[in-house]
Amino acid sequence: MNIKLSQIKINQPIFIGLLFICLGFLQSCYSFTGSSLTDEKTVQINEFPNNAALVNPALAQQFSTDIQNRFLQRTTLKGTKENPDILIEGEITDYSISPTTISSTTTSNNVGGVVQESQNKLTITVKVHYENKIHPDSSFDRTYSDEAVFNSSLSQSDIEASQVKIVTDRIINKIFNDIVANW
Secondary structure: OOOOHHHOOOOHHHHHHHHHHHHHHHHHHOOOOOOOOOOOOEEEEOOOOEOOOOOOOOHHHHHHHHHHHHHHHHOOOEEOOOOOOEEEEEEEEEEEEEEEEEEEEEEEOOOOOEEEEEEEEEEEEEEEEEEEOOOHHHOEEEEEEEEEEEEOOOOHHHHHHHHHHHHHHHHHHHHHHHHHHOO
């Protein structure tokens, strides 16, 4: 018996209804928005001072604002300055730009010479103290570090505008996941 798909007639309203019922059932089975922070209601996130040898003047304020926004926007926690359930604080301990490689990519310059492109690496390291007063066994002190490799032709302002944001976002993701997802 050969049945072609075009021969099967489906009542469209019934099909759409069944589709919504199936999707509703699947949604009730599992949710990806779970959090290990179930009893905690308030959070205090102190400023992260930049104590690195090389100081990016905007880094401390930007990092502190970004981590506060991440927790306040993606959790049900409320910010407070008095007796928080969760305290997050720390410091930026390293901000460095170092040469990493001379790439095999070559370009010709305007005088007929060949120039090899080089790359630099931005590394940022942050020490974090996390204190959970509701579940003290979840508290920790950890160091987070990440890096971004970029073309050495980028200016200092380009590095600070793009690469710093990439690295700090990665670090904040790691901190957030360790605290909220408790993975």
